[in-house]
Amino acid sequence: MRSEMDSMSDNQVWTLVEPPEGIKPIGCKWVFKKKTDMHGNIQTYKGRLVAKGYRQVHGIDYVETFSPVDMFKSIRILLHIAAFHDYEIWQMDVKTTFLNGKLEEDVYMTQPEGFVTPENAGKVCKLQISIYGLKQASRSWNLRFNDAIKEFGFMRNEDEPCVYKKFSGSIVSFLILYVDDILIIGNDIPTLQPVKAWLSSCFSIKDLGEAAYILGVKIYRDRSR
Template sequence: MVSPNAKEWQEAADLEYESLIENDTWDLVELPKDRKAVGSKWVFRVKHHSDGQVERYKCRLVAKGYSQVYGADYDETYSPVVRFSSIRTLLSFAVQNNLQVHQMDVVTAFLNGHLEEEIYMEQPEGYIKQGQEHLVCKLKKSIYGLKQSPRCWSKAFTEFMKDIGFTQSISDQCVFVRTGQEVEILAVYVDDLILITETTESMDKLKETLKKRYKMKDMGELSYILGISVVQDKDKEWHFSSSEEIH
């Protein structure tokens, strides 16, 4: 906050805090005598485009999950992400069948997961309520940093995909397929979504369905994900490149 980019960082922090409040992430309550609140901290990161240019300044509030106690604050933590081999296979399939491939980002994805455990967290630095400094946040959503948050989000998203008619792949839990008049495929890596459809119309409909449920950022045609740069020209000719030189 004393750097030349303090204005950008403050705006990013304000945006993150607004998202937390909009998602009804916590209630301010008295800390029970037999409980201890986990800490919280701000994490700052500059996101770049594939060409190295600054995309945006990103700020995220995270819980200090390392202080959580197993059996009291959390139980299971495993959460799958789409395999790199699956992404390569899906992109190859899209090239062979001349399919539409787009990308979307779920804004504050973990806040869409619901906690089953009772967890208390300290109020975020810089946003402590005046006159209520003694209160703590009783978490209702799976905020970033908690050990079980990835699992909570994955579970919620999987249930949503099944509700809208998608089937979870047997070979990769993070690949979903819906068949009907057209084939639609969605792959998820935490909060990054790869959408594959046969037509622009079906792509638009799928995006609208996702936007109705989650706050999304539409990235347009897939251009960069997990170290893979993707170039699509107007004739739908493709070129993939990464450290492994994928073509």
Template sequence: MRDEFAALVSNRTWELVPRPPCANLISGKWVFRHKTRADGSLERYKARRVVRVFRQRPDVDYGETFSPVVKPATIRTILTIAASRSWPVHQLDVKNAFLHGTLQKEVYFLQPAGFVDETKPDHVCRLAKSLYGLKQAPRAWFLRFASFVTSIGFRATRSDSSLFLYNNGPDAAFLLLYVDDIVLTASSPALLQRIVSELT
């Protein structure tokens, strides 16, 4: 729990503020899991802070929640193009993707039990970034990711908003996004490696 809490603080997930008088305060809980190795032995325990979403109110705590994912037909088409052109293909998984999304609406969250700031015990957390369980977390992540890949030269396609195209002279690349999984293919191994290094 300490590691997860420290990661949330270092990520500047929230700011402690005095409780606004009419704010809808959302509570959370710790979810505990364990990760096992391939042989079934215990690798480590994991703790994750999640929001109790049933407390979120539409138009108060969140607006639009839709987040696109790449279409299966698009995946098949791009992999067929990559195979026919002998392009390298690379897969990436974005760790803690939902924690990187920036929120559009103000959301207030109770300080986690056991981690209440002793100098500000009556303050609440005003979320700046998403937490697991927020209704708008997938959309916030997608919008942040789309903005980033656009800044490095990709553009979203009209046919599928989770397919991003890079085109610069002879260099071309396709990037597919399915929630927090990325499939990337490029016209050369050097271009592929350059894009991977920009994404990681």
């Protein structure tokens, strides 16, 4: 919980303000889960602060909510291409994914349980950045990521909006986004490394090296065959 609150502070997710007249802030709650690796071993005990987005009112504190999600068949196709041409397949994980999306609406939330100080007891959180649970959280993150990766020169696939491509002569690079999982696929390591560096400069990202486990699927690779 402390780690989550530190992350909220580092990302300047909210400011504490006096509750505006006529505004009823949405609530929030703590959600706890265990994150495991491909063998089922526990990697992280995670405490996440989640907004009670079901209290939001359309047209007041949210408007658009749609966000594209990569189709799993697209991942399979690109893995097949990578295996056939012996491309590199790298994986990255975005930390606190939804804390990267900027809000366009005014959203007020109650303070998190266990972290209310006496001097701020009557205040509420005015959200600057989306958090988990908000109806527009996924959309805000997707728009932010799309802007960042396009700025680096990638083009969005028209038929699959979570797949990006970048070509330069014979050098080929693909990027797949599935919420907070990123696959980087390509045939030139010196070209792929700056992609990692760029994403790490834009977001808080964990480099997982060569892809081994994605969406419940284990990836085994024997490059000699």
